[in-house]
Amino acid sequence: MKPFTDLTRLTTPRSIVIVGASERQNSQGRRLTENLMLHSAFTGDIYLVNPGASEILGQPCYPSVAAIPASGLDVALVMVNASLVLPTLEQCAAKDIAYAIVMTSGFAETGDEGAALERQITALCARTGLRVYGPNCPGLVNVNRRLGMTFSPAFKDDLNAGTIGLATQGGGLGRNVLQALAHGNGVGVWYSGGNECDLGLPDFIGHMATDPEVRVIAVLMEGIKDGARLRQALALARENGKPVVILKVGRSEQGVLAAQSHTASIAGSAQINSAVFRQQGCVEVEDLDQLASVAHLLAASRPAADAGLAIFTFSGGTAAMAADIAGAAGLPLAQFSPLTTEALRKLLPSFANIANPLDTTADILRDPDVLTRCLGVVCDDDRVGAVMFPIPMDYGEITATMAQAVCSAARTHNKPVVPVWMSRRMGSGFELMEQAGLMPFFSLTDAVSALRHLFKGETALPVVRSHTHEEPSRSGPVAISESEAKALLREAGIVVPQGALARSEEEAVGIATSIGLPVVMKVASAQIAHKTEAGGVRLNLDSEASVSTAYRDICLSVAAARPDAEIDGVLVEKMFPADGREILVGVHRDAAFGLVLTVGLGGIFVEVLRDLAHRSIPITPRDASAMLRELRGYALLEGVRGQPPADIAALESLLMTVSEFARQQGERLHELDLNPVWVGPVGQGAIPLDALLVLDSTTSIS
Structure with a gap:
């Protein structure tokens, strides 16, 4: 291209x-x-x-x-x-x-x-x-050069420069983003390409990917003219370390129609769009506030991999609520170093909670200097990647003085300090923090939602195709989530269950009704290989109510069992009938013979019976047939006690396709585990119900 x-x-x-x-x-x-x-x-x-x-x-x-x-x-x-x-x-x-x-x-x-x-x-x-x-289109604005090639009457008023690059298709909503970033780090250049008969979003993203003045790319997208070109631009941004934050209009039928009438382009399937964005390491947000706030946060210094969030407030109830919301969202809370704890103990009264969340007590409001010093101590801790400062009420002049202390600490430390103004009384303290570029949030939930992207550090999952190679963003073996693994398998011609990734109860119900009940639901996370042990699987869901309940139960169970895991969502798939046989098909790398294909009885029996057959890759059709017949349990495939014969031909074909898939990945493939593979009666196919794929990103495809 x-x-x-x-x-x-x-x-x-x-x-x-x-x-x-x-x-x-x-x-x-x-x-x-x-x-x-x-x-x-x-x-x-x-x-x-x-x-x-x-x-x-x-x-x-x-x-x-x-x-x-x-x-x-x-x-x-x-x-x-x-x-x-x-x-x-x-x-x-x-x-x-x-x-x-x-x-x-x-x-x-x-x-x-x-x-x-x-x-x-x-x-x-x-x-x-x-x-x-x-x-x-409304034209092009280069705020960093104070250049307004636009007819907008607001140009002269929206001139806060910065390192955020903005690309939109609509003009009015783009102006909203500029005005949301009116203080602190603003929008340096704004492209709004309208109908995009020639230049379009991919061109703007591709240029900003190599523009040294742009640190983060924010995109407001209504339609997609050229999906392949867009993927190329997003990949270029990823390769150059430029986070891309995307708000895609057209996730509902009504939104799709509105987007098409506005930009005259194809809005596309929301699930496919989201999958591509995740595949390219983008952050997808849901509204304009998130687009501005997440771009603002990602333009700051990114937290170290082992750093967490510090919650700093003067209200015990607020501290507990903030910690609860952050924990439910999977945000890592920092554990203060002994030096930090000791320094805070010297500064704060004996009844203060010297932990994270840090409750300084309202006693600190009497001395802004102590507040500044305490906040500085927390910011200096290497274990702290960002500080959330909830302000539950406005005390007028007292809160304004406190806000000045917060602004002072934020100016002198290279870490995000995120105020949350929780009162409906808009005092001067709010204005002080906004003018200082701190961009206060109005709710803890919104702040945590934005901070989650900062700490998640979303990077592209490795994309593997036989005809191209993209440099990986991480080194060593990298497990990818089940939904991404199945997308790669589907691309290789392997049939996988119909389904999609849900990020809310409503999405889960919508997916389930569209593919037809009953369904199975599973947590989607590259860090959770054994989903059942983490409480991340629900089967035979045959009503919308059960789907909604299952989504909540999975989220709660997984958050408790694996609070460290990055959760992509919940995979909702068609539930296959119980009359199929369960088979394991896997690939691993042998030190002597390279890639080896394994087949055996699947499900929970593989670890108990160890009835397996192996061949080095690539295999022939004769190998596929022989492997199955080597299994002690082969008779179960032929049919026993009145069971119809399984679709052995489809299983042999699957073995051949998996072998070819593995061969094309070459040195990059570290492990592939399809368990179970559902094998139905003759003519009904062999379908991998679960997939674990680990790619060794330190190698390249020749």
Whole structure:
């Protein structure tokens, strides 16, 4: 796939043409001209085009792009009637202008006629080399350069620069993100590509992936024009250590329809989209607040792998509530070092709780200096990766003084300090912290939801295909979750149960009803190989109520049994009937013979009976047949006591496919465990119900 274009001439141009510059007050052409000429810090060449004006804001106008005396310019900003856009772009191409930002509406979002016009623009780009951004977009804003190539009247007010790169398809919601990040680390550059007839989200993400001024990429996505190109861009961001936070519109039927009418692109299956995002190491969020807050947190220093969250407050009840919410979400709580504990004991009264969560008691409100010193002690602890500071009430001037102490500590320590303003009384303390760039949350749940992404440190799961190789993000054997393992098996032609990953009770019920009851539900986590022991499996769920209950029970059981595990969600799959035989199919790496295929009686019996047969990979059809017949329990496959014969042919075919899958992975495959494989009566197939896949990311595929 072709590399991404360097968009430097688009984002930091030296020459700009405004086609549709206007003298008419409050018109979009006038606002565009004012934003560039009055409110931007642009020092390059500006050319105005308006056949009905001789000059605007003291700048001479040309009747057309063709009449401009210069050529080879960087960017043309096009704000003319839709019927005039194509001829204008033809003139831009003839003038060898590199980029055109078309803000005009009236294209694919309006129907077939507009879509046909848009296709002509795409064809023009392919024919001439002109790159087009838009149409139907609000323009492009480079806040770090104070450059507003946009008609938005809010440009001059939203100029808080920073290291967060933003790419959206809609304009209004993107402006919400800019304003949410109005203090502290803000949005450095905002791409809003509209209908994306040429340049689109993948191009913007791909450019930001290598932009040294961008540390985190935030994406607001309505539709997906080119899934393969998007995956390539997300992979490039991952390779360059740029976290990508995505809010995808279109997770419900109504959302899909709205997204299609807005951007005229395919919204796609929510479950598939989410799987791809997780596969590429992205963080998917659910609303605009999360998009801004998670991007804000990920732009800070990431916690060390063994660091945890410190909860710092002056209310015992608040400390307990915060710890409860954090624990339920699987957030690791830091254990203070002995030095930290001793320092806090010297600073705080004897009745304070010197532990995590830290309850300093309200006594600390009398002395802001002690608060600052205590917070500094906690921040200095290497075991602490971030500090959550819940503020349960507003005490007016007292809280404002406390907020100043919090801001002071945050400025002097390179760790996220996350205030949570829990009162509905908006006092001056809140404003102080917001203006200091601390971005206070309004609820503990929202704060914990954002912090979970900071500590989870989500990275891409290894993606393995026979025709390509992507460098892994981690070293050594890496177990991937069952849902991801099954996705790879499905790609290799192996049939796996119908199902999807749920992240809420509602999603679980929706998946179950869509695939048909009864279903099985299992925790999805790369760290939990034995799901049953962790309380992470529920079988034969035959009602929506039982599915909802099972989701809650699994989450609670797993959180108690494995609080250290990263949970991707709960896998909801079709429940297979009990008349099938259970078989184990596995692959491991032998020191002498390399990859070895194993088959045996599956389920719980494999560890008891040890009735197994082995072959080195690759195997032949004769090997597959012989392996099964070597098993002492082969008679169970043929049928005993009135049982019909099992689908032995399907099982042999599965062995062949698994062998080929393993061969294609080569040195990268560390372990594959399909147990149980459900083998139905003749004609019903052999289906892996569970899958464990471990990939050795220190090796490469030749």
